[in-house]
Amino acid sequence: MTPSTRSLVIDNIGSLITNDPELGMGPLGIVEQASVVITDGIVEEVGPAGAVADERIDAEGSCVLPGFVDSHTHLVFAGDRSEEFAKRMAGEPYDGGGIQVTTDATRSAPTELLDQLVRQRLREAHRAGTTTIEIKSGYGLNVEDEARSLEIANAFTPETTFLGAHLLPTEFRGRADAYIDLVCTEMLAAAVPHARWVDAFCEDGAFDADQCRAVLEAGKSAGLGLRLHGNQLGTGPGVQLAVECGCAAVDHCTHLTDSDVEALAGSDTVATFLPAADFSTRQPYPDARRLLDAGATVAIASNCNPGSSYTTSISFCIAVAVRDMHMTIEQAIQAATSGGAAALRRQDVGRLAPGYAGHATILDAPTHHHLAYRPGVPLIRQTIGPLGSV
Ligand code: NIG
Numbered sequence: 001m002t003p004s005t006r007s008l009v010i011d012n013i014g015s016l017i018t019n020d021p022e023l024g025m026g027p028l029g030i031v032e033q034a035s036v037v038i039t040d041g042i043v044e045e046v047g048p049a050g051a052v053a054d055e056r057i058d059a060e061g062s063c064v065l066p067g068f069v070d071s072h073t074h075l076v077f078a079g080d081r082s083e084e085f086a087k088r089m090a091g092e093p094y095d096g097g098g099i100q101v102t103t104d105a106t107r108s109a110p111t112e113l114l115d116q117l118v119r120q121r122l123r124e125a126h127r128a129g130t131t132t133i134e135i136k137s138g139y140g141l142n143v144e145d146e147a148r149s150l151e152i153a154n155a156f157t158p159e160t161t162f163l164g165a166h167l168l169p170t171e172f173r174g175r176a177d178a179y180i181d182l183v184c185t186e187m188l189a190a191a192v193p194h195a196r197w198v199d200a201f202c203e204d205g206a207f208d209a210d211q212c213r214a215v216l217e218a219g220k221s222a223g224l225g226l227r228l229h230g231n232q233l234g235t236g237p238g239v240q241l242a243v244e245c246g247c248a249a250v251d252h253c254t255h256l257t258d259s260d261v262e263a264l265a266g267s268d269t270v271a272t273f274l275p276a277a278d279f280s281t282r283q284p285y286p287d288a289r290r291l292l293d294a295g296a297t298v299a300i301a302s303n304c305n306p307g308s309s310y311t312t313s314i315s316f317c318i319a320v321a322v323r324d325m326h327m328t329i330e331q332a333i334q335a336a337t338s339g340g341a342a343a344l345r346r347q348d349v350g351r352l353a354p355g356y357a358g359h360a361t362i363l364d365a366p367t368h369h370h371l372a373y374r375p376g377v378p379l380i381r382q383t384i385g386p387l388g389s390v
Pocket of ligand 1: 102229232277307309
């Protein structure tokens with residue numbers, strides 16, 4: 001017996017962003033007065049308004065776009081660092097040292113509490129239009145708590161990243177190489193069953209290029225995909241290392257040299273900007289236009305974490321990227337949808353085109369411009385796709 005199929009139509013769409021230039025106007029592939037038919041979770045048809053299906057959602061003339069693909073978050077954590085943020089706003093610099101504060105709180109939190117906190121943050125992200133999300137570990141920093149964080153995250157998303165090399169935990173002070181050995185052996189082995197990716201924080205005050213390379217090579221040998229944090233607080237070897245190792249993405253990219261731009265433009269490594277982190281840490285905003293003009297693939301992600309970027313709002317990140325990083329609204333929306341998909345090497349999300357996942361965000365606005373034009377306004381009327389049931 002053939003299993004029964006269930007179809008849904010989003011109808012009466014004023015402006016549909018497909019991200020497929022073959023389906024509509026401009027780079028966003030915009031179709032006006034449109035409908036999208038989704039059958040068993042997959043886009044079956046994009047066409048004029050008036051299509052029929054088992055279930056109908058009336059978009060009432062508003063704008064619909066692919067669900068946001070948030071390719072960089074640190075959602076598994078306990079504790080609060082609002083005091084640190086307040087001090088920073090009063091003039092203290094950000095140096096990443098607060099990662100240890102969150103690590104202490106996370107290690108001592110019961111698993112049920114961590115699970116509940118992740119669910120709350122995922123619900124928040126979904127309400128804000130996100131349908132695909134990556135979650136890193138990195139606040140366990142020992143074998144048991146890194147594995148526990150990944151196991152919790154992996155119950156919600158396949159896009160989980162082992163970030164044991166986030167910061168040197170206090171018990172390893174003065175013994176960074178011994179810690180890296182642990183990350184590359186026992187900790188990695190415990191992480192692998194729950195992780196798709198491996199990551200490291202390549203920055204002064206975190207880990208150097210050789211230490212990060214060791215982590216990436218060990219992760220690759222264990223079958224994980226590669227990503228890297230780099231060039232967040234200053235220029236450094238992160239971008240070049242990520243390109244050399246074939247990372248899917250290098251994230252932050254706040255401080256780039258000309259040769260970093262050239263290396264990214266000539267590679268498959270996606271440059272992921274994290275505008276809310278630059279906002280919250282008072283870093284100078286990077287010039288995204290410089291990378292786009294050079295031909296690099298660019299993503300935008302929330303970097304939701306308790307220290308440098310406590311937001312799940314991709315709309316906020318888009319508004320900042322447009323206002324302060326010189327992206328056009330269209331470039332920023334692409335970066336937060338198909339760019340995020342490229343950063344996760346996913347070919348099934350980030351577009352509303354036949355064969356892609358039927359993950360959609362319905363705005364309370366007639367055009368996509370409103371995402372940057374009306375900053376801080378809750379414009380997401382409905383999000384269709386996973387994460388909704390967490
Ligand atoms: O991506 N850069 C390193 N990790 C996080 C910050 C973590 C924290 O401050 O707790 C980031 O910004």
